[in-house]
Amino acid sequence: MLHLLFLSSCMTxxxxxxxxxxxxxxFIVYGSxxxxxxxxxxxxxxxxxxxxNEISSxxxxxxxxxxxxxxxxxxxxxxxxxxxxxxxxxxxxxxxSSGFNSLHxxxxxxxxxxxxxxxxxYSPREGASVRRGLYKIAxxxxxxxxxxxxYASFLSVDLSRCESGVFYSLFVTEDGKLSVVRE
Numbered sequence: 001m002l003h004l005l006f007l008s009s010c011m012t013x014x015x016x017x018x019x020x021x022x023x024x025x026x027f028i029v030y031g032s033x034x035x036x037x038x039x040x041x042x043x044x045x046x047x048x049x050x051x052x053n054e055i056s057s058x059x060x061x062x063x064x065x066x067x068x069x070x071x072x073x074x075x076x077x078x079x080x081x082x083x084x085x086x087x088x089x090x091x092x093x094x095x096x097s098s099g100f101n102s103l104h105x106x107x108x109x110x111x112x113x114x115x116x117x118x119x120x121x122y123s124p125r126e127g128a129s130v131r132r133g134l135y136k137i138a139x140x141x142x143x144x145x146x147x148x149x150x151y152a153s154f155l156s157v158d159l160s161r162c163e164s165g166v167f168y169s170l171f172v173t174e175d176g177k178l179s180v181v182r183e
Contacts, residue, residue, distance in 0.1 A: 006136075006139075006140055006143075007140065007149075007151065008179075009136050010074065010076055010137050010140045010151070011076050011077070013132075013133030013134070013136045013137055014077040014079060014133075014137065015077060015131050016129070016130065016133060017081075017122075017133040017134050017137060018079070018126075018130070019020050019079030019080055019081060019176070020050060020172075021082075021171065021173050021174040022028040022048075022049075022050040022052075022171070022172055023048055023052060023169050023170070023171050023173055024047070024048060024073055024082060024084060024121070024170050024171065024172050024178075025045060025046060025047055025048060025069070025084060025170040026045075026046040026048065026140075026167060026168070026169050026170075026183075027043060027044060027045045027046065027067075027069075027159070027167070027168055027170070028043055028044050028110070028165065028166065028167050028168070029041065029042075029043040029067055029159060029160075029162050029163075029164050029165075029166075030043050030044070030164060031119045031164040031165070031166065032064075032066070032164075034063045034065075034145030038063065039063070039065045039089075039091065039093035040061040040062065040063055040064070040089070041061065041062055041064050041065055041066060041067055041089045042059075042060065042061040042062075043059070043060075043087075044057060044058070044059040045057070045058045045059075045069070045085075045087050045109075046058075047084060047112050047113055047121075047178060049120060049121055049122060049123045050122050050126065051125065052119065053123060055081055055112060055113050055120055055121070056112040056113070057100055057105055058087065058109075058112070060107070061089075062087070062088055062089030062106065062107070063089050064088070064089025064090045065091055065092075065159075066089065066090045066091075066092075066158070066159060066160035067087060067088070067089060067090070067159040067162075068087070068088055068089075068090050068106075068156050068157065068158055068159060069084065069086075069087055069156070069157040069159060069170065070084075070085045070086045070087070070088070070106070070154065070155070070156050070157075071083060071084055071085055071154070071155050071156075071157065071178065072085045072138070072141035072142045072152065072153075073141060073152065073153045073154070073155065074137045074138075074140055074141035074151055074152050075150075075151055075152075075153075075176075076137065076151060079176075080176035081137050081138070081141065082137045082172045082178065083110070083121070083141050083142065084109040084113070085108070085109060085110065085142060085154070086106040086107060086108055086109055087106055087109065088105050088106025088107070089106070089109050090158075090160070101121070106161070110138070110142060113138075114135060114138060114139075116126070117132055117135055118131035118132055118134075118135050119131055119134035119135040119137075119138045119170055121134065121138075122134055132136065138163050140152060155178075157170065157180065159180075162182075163182075166182060166183075167182075167183040168180055168181065168182055168183060169181050169183055
């Protein structure tokens with residue numbers, strides 16, 4: 001029942017929250033190392049708002065040989081919204097999820113753009129009501145990840161083909177997709 005009320009609230013929010021193309025992230029993969037039969041991959045992920053302003057930056061190493069960016073999506077009123085969910089290391093290219101336990105691996109990105117009841121992925125010039133509406137949609141998109149509907153989904157962006165030491169941007173495109181572009 002709570003899920004249906006939440007769904008209704010998101011549908012209402014989508015009426016005034018625009019879906020828009022923008023540069024969502026910038027990142028660089030520094031490289032990977034192998035020591036004592038364990039691999040680590042390091043990089044820097046910068047989360048941006050719709051004006052291109054830096055919201056936050058995460059620079060660290062993750063267990064694995066390659067990086068993956070995971071997104072939660074929500075689709076309402078013919079608009080698709082993308083929310084960076086997690087960055088994590090993978091041991092193989094295009095590694096398959098290993099079930100519910102894999103949901104807790106990596107670095108959760110939601111705390112970096114969800115604050116005080118607003119989703120700050122949209123710039124302040126969008127207005128507080130739009131950012132509060134986007135907050136509702138973002139919470140729906142990620143709650144709970146194992147229960148997806150026709151309104152919400154989960155996707156991964158494999159970064160194994162990205163060259164070490166090169167900056168990339170990840171764009172939300174006008175046709176509702178994600179695109180990785182070398183800078």
